[in-house]
Amino acid sequence: MNVKGHVTLKNFFIFNSNYGPREGEEEKKTLYFFPSTTDIDSQIKAIGLCEAVVKFTETFSDKPCEALHTQKTKQLFLEAEPDFWIIMTVAVPFSKKEKDDQSYYEYREEDVQNSVYRAVLLQTYKMFKLFNGTFVNILERSGGDISSLKHRLEHFYSRYLLTLKLHQSDLLDVFNGISFLPLDKNTYLQIQCLINRLEALFPTIKYTAFLYNDQLVWSGLEQDDMRTMYKYLTTSLFPSHLDQELHGSSTRSSMTAPGGTHFGKFVTGPSNLDDSSSLGKVPRVFIQSDTENEECYLLVYKALSASICMLISVNSTMNFDFFRTVDGFLGAQMSKVASDISEQYPRKSVASNTDPQFKYVYFNHMNLAQKTTVHIDIRKLSGVNIPQETLRLLGDINSDLTRDNEDGETIVKTASDFWVVGKKSDQREFYVVINQKNANLIEINEEVKKLCSTHLNSIFFLD
Incomplete structure (x- = not known):
């Protein structure tokens, strides 16, 4: 008998020791704890152990503690911001074996690589920061209200942690890189020209990125922002939009424009430009490019296999006429660019x-x-x-x-x-x-x- 276990999430919590410095106030340190069914005493013990490990290791190294290993678990540490610690504990995979009619478990700690799962832990923070801003910034915006921070942590992580596929984590999570699409000069300049005209026509668009088949062609964002954005687009937004299309939720597949039929549609924003009541939802994101925690709307438009992401100032007005104007400008041109790329894309794929x-x-x-x-x-x-x-x-x-x-x-x-x-x-x-x-x-x-x-x-x- 040989039953193999998988890497699973045992717990995940965030704390700040400054919020419960005195005895009897320990529970105030806890900002978020998963699973939520964990009783308060167990939460306090888990955080107390982590505090002790961090303090103990400080005496031996200037670098903060990164991991704690036991036979059955590995615990990863991240000081995401000063005094804000994020801890993730994963269960070590095991095999159930038999010897001399006795069953025993053999734990395979080599299956849980520190570098891989610390990268996963760091990504959980960067993804939170993309949609909420930094912990400190949330507190500043709420006038120091810790309950506001707790609410945002609960709202985000209670959903995000369920999407983690820890058993599939590997070297790609360490790199967390971007897949680029190489194009010929003429097509690339055509895309660059389209983006320049778009930003000139709509000054509220601050940053733009262009993708084709989940590969990045051009970006106006800083690298670290684009890296996190790319992860969100390719693993969450685009797949969920594709599922909606496959289930028939998308109401408009093509439209006749002055330049001919186009296949443009909004991925975020109105699902039907013939119905002014279907404004849809445009998510807000926080960018660290020009100024820290710069809040923008994320408007994504797609035509065939090409997508353009527009980050728009939250101070601008985004009414139904705005969406119609953007669609009128992008629809036919995006459809043409997507068709031009598709002609050379198969050749690139075969060559690779x-x-x-x-x-x-x-x-x-x-x-x-x-x-x-x-x-x-x-x-x-x-x-x-x-x-x-x-x-x-x-x-x-x-x-x-x-x-x-x-x-x-x-x-x-x-x-x-x-x-x-x-x-x-x-x-x-x-x-x-x-x-x-x-x-x-x-x-x-x-x-x-x-x-x-x-x-x-x-x-x-x-x-």
Whole structure:
């Protein structure tokens, strides 16, 4: 009998020790606790233990505590803002085995990699900050009302934590990169011209981003803002909109405009421009680009496979006429641009296919560009096409290269005869899995060089 467990979320909580400094006031430290059914005494004990661990580790290092390991759990620590701690505890996977007619559990702590799950924890904070602003900013806007902060934490995390797929977390969560779509110069300039005209015609649009098939083409946002926005768009907003379309919720698929039929529609905003009562919902987001916690409306418009995201000042008026005017400007032009891209997109896709013997992950720290053939799809809905043990090995190699903070290379041969190579150079990282049993080290090194020159245009290494 061999029953395998999965990585699961045991608890998740946020606290600030300054809010309950005296004995008997400990429960005031708790700002949010999941699961909500946990009794107060257990919450106080969990937070007290974390406080003790943080204080104890401060005596040995200037760096804050990052993780606490036990046989059955791993606890990840993040000081998101000064004195505001976010803690996530995950259950370690296990196997139920039998020996001499006795059952026992074998815990596999190597399945829970600190770097991966700390990245997941950091993402939970960045996603909260995107829709609510920083903890300190919420308190400032509410005049120091802690209950206002608690309400926002409860409202966001009670929903967001249910969407976490911890058992699918891997190296891509560490990078949290962006998949870019390379285009020819003429098409790229056509998109740039469209965005310039859009922003000139509608001055309230402060930032713009253009995507095609979940790949970024152009962005006017700062990198860190775009990284979080990209994660939200590709893993939440676009998939939910697609589900609505598949279930027939979208009421308008095309419209006749002066330039001909177009296929433009709002993803956020009015679902039907023929009905003035269907204004829809436009989410608010907080951007850290020009000024910290700058609040904007997120208006998303889509035509075929192309999407344009417009961040609009919250001080502007967004009535039904505004949406109609935006639609009148974007509809036909977005439809034409999407058609132009689709003509060259299949060729790009075919050109990017790699030899089945090679699977790789590439990440560029300078522009956050990310490419993977290890994952069947970029959103990791269909899993990976290499063994899980090999995927974890990629994470281990990444941790080693990151720890030294220097350029380097690691080559490993696994027990299942896979060759795994990790390289870091000039702010770029490249990991490749090669399925060649009888190859030697020299041959593998040559194959990696050949792969880089073929698929990454020789831009990576400084040989």
